[in-house]
Amino acid sequence: MPTVDSVMLDFRAAQFTKRSIKSASKLEGLRLAMSMIDLTTLEGKDSPQKVRGLCRKAVRPHEEELEPAVPSVAAVCVYPALVKVAKEELAGSSVKVASVATGFPSGQFSLDVRLADVRAAVADGADEIDMVINRGAFLAGRYEQVAREIREVKEACALSPSPFGRGIKGEGMHGQESANALTPDPSPRGRGARAHLKIILETGELETYDNIRRAADLAIEAASSVPGAAGLKDGEVFVKTSTGKVTPAATMASTLILLEAVRDHYRRTGVRIGVKPAGGIRQAKQALHYLVMVKETLGEEWLTPRLFRFGASALANDLLRQIVKQTTGHYTASYDFSEA
Amino acid sequence: MTDQRVAIKAAELSSPGIAIPGRQGAAPPAEGGWDYSPAPERAKVTIAPRYELFIKGKFVAPKSKKYFASINPANEDVLCELAEAGKEDVDAAVRAAKAAGPKWAALEPKERAKFLFRIARRIQERARELAVLETMDGGKPITESRDIDIPLAAQHFFYHAGWCDKLEYAFPGISNSGTGVSPVRSRKSRTRGTPVPPSPIGVCGQIIPWNFPLLMAAWKLAPALACGNTCVLKPAETTSLTALRLAEILQEIELPPGVVNIVTGAGATGQHIVNHPQVRKIAFTGSTEVGKLILKACATSGASGGDKKLTLELGGKSPNIIFEDASIDQAIEGIVQGIYFNQGHVCCAGSRLFVAESILDEVIEKLTHRMKSLRLGEPLDKNTDIGAINSKAQLATIHRYLEVGEREGARKIVPSENGEAAPPALPSKGYWCRPCLFTDVQPSHVIAREEIFGPVLAVMSFRTPEEAITRANNTPYGLAAGVWTDKGAKMFEIARKLKAGVIWCNTFNKFDPASPFGGYKESGFGREGGVQGLRAYLNL
CATH class of the missing domain: 3.40.309.10 (Aldehyde Dehydrogenase; Chain A, domain 2)
Structure with a gap:
């Protein structure tokens, strides 16, 4: 059981922030960071209209022409009720639809309900599921329960869409008619394909570095041991720091622990697990610090949206502002960019 | 009329002037290889073609008339010429220190503290310049001189500024009986009477290494000055520039002339300091080999009767x-x-x-x-x-x-x-x-x-x-x-x-600065930093 000592972990995490990223490497890093964003809206007041706007932003973050063009973000991340809207709006683009599920953000629901939540999102076309682990069980020391639940969620991600997959009562489970009324059943994925899974540890609630490391190892191990998961592909499973609903959310230190767990797993198995810090990363400069950390901890093969993501919303416009500055030499006002 | 407008609008929309955002986004940047572009520290520092010795508050040409080159180890460029202090120069520096001694020692401790505090502040104000200079002179990465060497040097002066007026509490005096014996002796006599505060030793000869040039100067000077001593400091011959910049700072803050004298040179200069009869204490950081020679010299140095105080911070294999x-x-x-x-x-x-x-x-x-x-x-x-x-x-x-x-x-x-892949080539x-x-x-x-x-x-x-x-x-x-x-x-x-x-x-x-540093066995003796580090600079 690997332990984490806070003194040198914090020391190392701070070292990455001292790298000086200038000129060409800065522009390249900003563009890379943009392509790694899971552009997120997770509010009670989210509407289909807001999600459509978010999707437009995701595909084409900047309205103006710029050379080189600003890349699309990696995914939009929404509640299950809005997956259909997002899926439709993003049709034909490279941007994925990620959906939080399993009773996000608390996960304080029966396992049946959490699994139904996952199946419904997958059935509606979600390419990626962001699940929350059972922190209650983890902190009580019921590690096997946490692992079992992760395995079941991983299996639920593999279900091909079918009416049975819609969850408890089928039609209208997620309420918003507009979401369901748009298209009958687009059957967005082929049989046997599986949604990628991001496992949210909620590091802010786990509190200690040892807990975070243990949870990361447990999550990676559980997701890798699902029957039939022997051929786990690179990036099919992510570990993710936070829901964004708990303070502290992602920090350099907590993300570094995840990277170290992923590195050890790679050393043992040769499988590349993805990492996603989420919450609190609002500035371009912070994003560059994270990229430095990924590069120097896991290597450059992880510097791709397939293996590293930022869960963020405000970050997109700050990256944009810096990209425009690096490209044109001028700073722009915040109102020059559309709201995400 | 209405139709016409609509037609114009449609024409505008289809014209190349107005771009309609497409549904297709741009691809992510190509994978593989994200490296850091060069990020040179651009602060320019001026380096004079030649530096003299700092004696009695002034830069003076060496009586030896000799100079040697200082080299940037990263490109082998000659940075400047440095004066080589000969025996007469060292003697002048020691006499200046000796002359400045009584007044400096008699200064109210809280006033001494202000000088140390000013040195610390001035190091902070000139931190960027000092960091660049340290890196050019010694070859260490700018991040280390910027984040470690220079801030820690300032910290040492801040820390010791605080000790100046607390020495009596740190080392409660042993009393004398009022017999008119000098305080130094009476502290040893252990007789009852009026408590006597700890007193400074006198002229301290300090010889420092090239691995942390300014920081080692701070380690040596700060406690010596806090305790009321005066100093003759010799920086290493390959890394003297920041010590000479420190001399400028001492002028700026108007430290009384002679309290600190800085003489540049190699081993021979150090030898003159060690052998000088008026030097009451030697503090050396460097190799065990040289440390042994100094120990021998101090034990036998005729003029001072083998009564020189000594602290050595030497090598290690930790x-x-x-x-x-x-x-x-x-x-x-x-x-x-x-x-x-x-x-x-x-x-x-x-x-x-x-x-x-x-x-x-x-x-x-x-x-x-x-x-x-x-x-x-x-x-x-x-x-x-x-x-x-x-x-x-x-x-x-x-x-x-x-x-x-x-x-x-x-x-x-x-x-x-x-x-x-082949490793990146080393600079030529x-x-x-x-x-x-x-x-x-x-x-x-x-x-x-x-x-x-x-x-x-x-x-x-x-x-x-x-x-x-x-x-x-x-x-x-x-x-x-x-x-x-x-x-x-x-x-x-x-x-x-x-x-x-x-x-x-x-x-x-x-x-x-609050933590004492020093070794056992052939790593030397004596401690630097903390309350323990003060002992070497006081008659207790």
């Missing part, structure tokens, strides 16, 4: 012990910080690594991986981790040890040369050494016994804690040690059994 229950990824950082910090030019460097046999392979693999991300090159680049070796002579010494290591049968690993000029490690090292190997003072790590394994302690202590040195374990009791037990002046647990190379 063990860094990693137990199997340690947090391994963090221990790797500690190993790197321990031996590759400042190109390994650190007297307390963790140059002997002892790893529990059960985790030896994992540690070597992870350490090798980590070392590949160390960036070697231009010291003024803000992303450089490993700068230039301080001098041609030191590089030759390191190379000699590398050869001996291989000849003795140890296996050399140079991680940056270990990948699929300057003195460079890629960080490396030796495995299969026997305790009897030269590279496991002698101080290399370069980015070279000797890796050995152990099976039990007893074996680790025995091997760690099997060295003529005793400066520092590192212990890595997750168990508190083990940490304290091992620390108690290690013979070393400084022991770091789950960290390495952490310095603080």
Whole structure:
């Protein structure tokens, strides 16, 4: 059981922030960071209209022409009720639809309900599921329960869409008619394909570095041991720091622990697990610090949206502002960019 | 009318003037290879073509009439000429210090404190300039001079400013009986009477090394001045520039002339200081070899009757012990910080690594991986981790040890040369050494016994804690040690059994002015920093 000592972990995490990223490497890093964003809206007041706007932003973050063009973000991340809207709006683009599920953000629901939540999102076309682990069980020391639940969620991600997959009562489970009324059943994925899974540890609630490391190892191990998961592909499973609903959310230190767990797993198995810090990363400069950390901890093969993501919303416009500055030499006002 | 407008609008929309955002986004940047662009520190510092000696508050030409060149080890450019202080020059500096002594010692402690405080503030204000200069002169990465050397130097003066008016409380006086005997003697006489405050020693000769030039100057000057002494300081001949900049600062803050005198030069200059009869105390940081010569000279130095006070901070071959229950990824950082910090030019460097046999392979693999991300090159680049070796002579010494290591049968690993791609070329000029490690090292190997003072790590394994302690202590040195374990009791037990002046647990190379630093055995004696560091500068 690997332990984490806070003194040198914090020391190392701070070292990455001292790298000086200038000129060409800065522009390249900003563009890379943009392509790694899971552009997120997770509010009670989210509407289909807001999600459509978010999707437009995701595909084409900047309205103006710029050379080189600003890349699309990696995914939009929404509640299950809005997956259909997002899926439709993003049709034909490279941007994925990620959906939080399993009773996000608390996960304080029966396992049946959490699994139904996952199946419904997958059935509606979600390419990626962001699940929350059972922190209650983890902190009580019921590690096997946490692992079992992760395995079941991983299996639920593999279900091909079918009416049975819609969850408890089928039609209208997620309420918003507009979401369901748009298209009958687009059957967005082929049989046997599986949604990628991001496992949210909620590091802010786990509190200690040892807990975070243990949870990361447990999550990676559980997701890798699902029957039939022997051929786990690179990036099919992510570990993710936070829901964004708990303070502290992602920090350099907590993300570094995840990277170290992923590195050890790679050393043992040769499988590349993805990492996603989420919450609190609002500035371009912070994003560059994270990229430095990924590069120097896991290597450059992880510097791709397939293996590293930022869960963020405000970050997109700050990256944009810096990209425009690096490209044109001028700073722009915040109102020059559309709201995400 | 309405139709027309609609038509115009449609035409506008389809014209190339207005772009309608497409539904298709741009692809992510191409994968593979994101590297850091050069990030040179651009602050310019002026370096005069020639620097004189700083005696009695003024820069004066040496009576020796000799000068020597100071070289930038990263490109072998001559930075400037420095005066070489001969015997007469040292004598002038000592006489200036002696003359300034009584007034400085009699100054109200709180006023002395203000001078130290001003030095600290001025170092902070000129920090960027000092950092750039330190890097150009010594070859260390700008991030290290910027984040460690210069801030710590300022910190030392701040810390000791606080001690000036508290010496009586730190060292409660032994009383005298009012017999008119000088306070110095009466403190020793242990008779009853009025308490006597601790008194300064007089003129202190201070000789410092080239690995942390300004920081070592601060370590020496701050406690000496706080205690009311006056000083003659000799910086190392390869790294004198920041000490001379400090002399400028002393002028700026109007330190009374003669309180600090700075004489540049090599070994001979140092010898003149050591042998000078008026110098009451010698503080030396440097090699064990030279330390032994100084010890001998002080013991026999005729004119001062063998009564010179002496503190020595010498070499080391510090063990860094990693137990199997340690947090391994963090221990790797500690190993790197321990031996590759400042190109390994650190007297307390963790140059002997002892790893529990059960985790030896994992540690070597992870350490090798980590070392590949160390960036070697231009010291003024803000992303450089490993700068230039301080001098041609030191590089030759390191190379000699590398050869001996291989000849003795140890296996050399140079991680940056270990990948699929060819390693980035070393700069064509300057003195460079890629960080490396030796495995299969026997305790009897030269590279496991002698101080290399370069980015070279000797890796050995152990099976039990007893074996680790025995091997760690099997060295003529005793400066520092590192212990890595997750168990508190083990940490304290091992620390108690290690013979070393400084022991770091789950960290390495952490310095603080409040923490005393110094060694056992051939690593020297005396402590610097903390309340303990003041003792060497007071008659107690």
